[in-house]
Amino acid sequence: MIYTTINTKGGVGKSLTSVVLACLLHSKNRDFKILEIDNSNNSLVFKNSDFLTEDKAISVKLDQKDTVISDMLFDIMCESELDYIVDVGGGDDTQKILDILKPLELEKTYLIPTLKIKKYLQNAEDTYKYIDDFENTFFVLNQYQNQKNIKQEFKYFYGDKDMGIKPVSNLFKNAQVISLPYSDLFQIAEDDEQTILDLASVANGVTEQQAREMSFKLADGDRDKFRILITQYNNSLKAQELFQEIEEQVKTLFVTNTTETNNNEAY
Numbered sequence: 001m002i003y004t005t006i007n008t009k010g011g012v013g014k015s016l017t018s019v020v021l022a023c024l025l026h027s028k029n030r031d032f033k034i035l036e037i038d039n040s041n042n043s044l045v046f047k048n049s050d051f052l053t054e055d056k057a058i059s060v061k062l063d064q065k066d067t068v069i070s071d072m073l074f075d076i077m078c079e080s081e082l083d084y085i086v087d088v089g090g091g092d093d094t095q096k097i098l099d100i101l102k103p104l105e106l107e108k109t110y111l112i113p114t115l116k117i118k119k120y121l122q123n124a125e126d127t128y129k130y131i132d133d134f135e136n137t138f139f140v141l142n143q144y145q146n147q148k149n150i151k152q153e154f155k156y157f158y159g160d161k162d163m164g165i166k167p168v169s170n171l172f173k174n175a176q177v178i179s180l181p182y183s184d185l186f187q188i189a190e191d192d193e194q195t196i197l198d199l200a201s202v203a204n205g206v207t208e209q210q211a212r213e214m215s216f217k218l219a220d221g222d223r224d225k226f227r228i229l230i231t232q233y234n235n236s237l238k239a240q241e242l243f244q245e246i247e248e249q250v251k252t253l254f255v256t257n258t259t260e261t262n263n264n265e266a267y
Helices: 014-027 063-080 091-102 117-132 145-155 170-174 184-191 195-202 208-219 221-251
Strands: 001-005 032-037 057-060 081-090 107-114 135-146 175-183
Touching: 001 014, 001 091, 014 032, 014 081, 014 107, 032 063, 032 091, 057 063, 057 175, 063 091, 063 107, 081 091, 081 135, 091 117, 107 117, 117 135, 117 170, 117 175, 135 145, 145 175, 175 221, 184 195, 184 221, 195 221, 208 221
Parallel strands: 001 081, 001 107, 032 057, 032 081, 107 135, 135 175
Antiparallel strands: none
16 A cells, blocks of 8 residues: 655655654554655654654655656566655646656555644645545644544634634545644654654563553662653553554545545534
């Protein structure tokens, strides 16, 4: 499968979506690589990750697109079960990469991350139209605060009768949708050059008492270090909860040949 994370607008969470997808694939024991093609970004730096190693994360400029996509096809020919995540930069990058990927006779899924802001949703609509593969395309509603209130948060996606807001596009009504929450834990993990899954794994199989005992031993009499270690453990527990929430929100992405659509309530 080729997963393409794409939007003509930058700053909507494409790289975050791609990294989260890599975490999900790893948790499903899938073999994968991430290919970032972007003239203005190099966000795939996870030196302390246990699974997103340098051989799995490739970042190149747009002028190298033909070479790296050829390499991707070669890799897939060598290993048919290999998943590729193609993270495409915004602006001129978008259509140029899509023009190469769309004709490929391979399984493809397109992910269009977007924020709740109206102008970003307009860019998402333009990207959706250009992809023109509605059955294999998902909008990713990024950075929601509360899943139960997501329709109130993404008013310009779903519409809001009480406020007189219409959806930016009628295309949203029957589009496939997944969503990703906002959390400071993503940044905490990134600051340590890790993914959210690496952060979540810190507390695996460790009880609260064991964490205290290990932290006390490692701190070696240093109160500040002890506090930092306990904080890392607590953040890891929160990251586990976050990752479980993510798995629940994106599970339709991994349903084979799904024909279900999201019946949004339009204005």
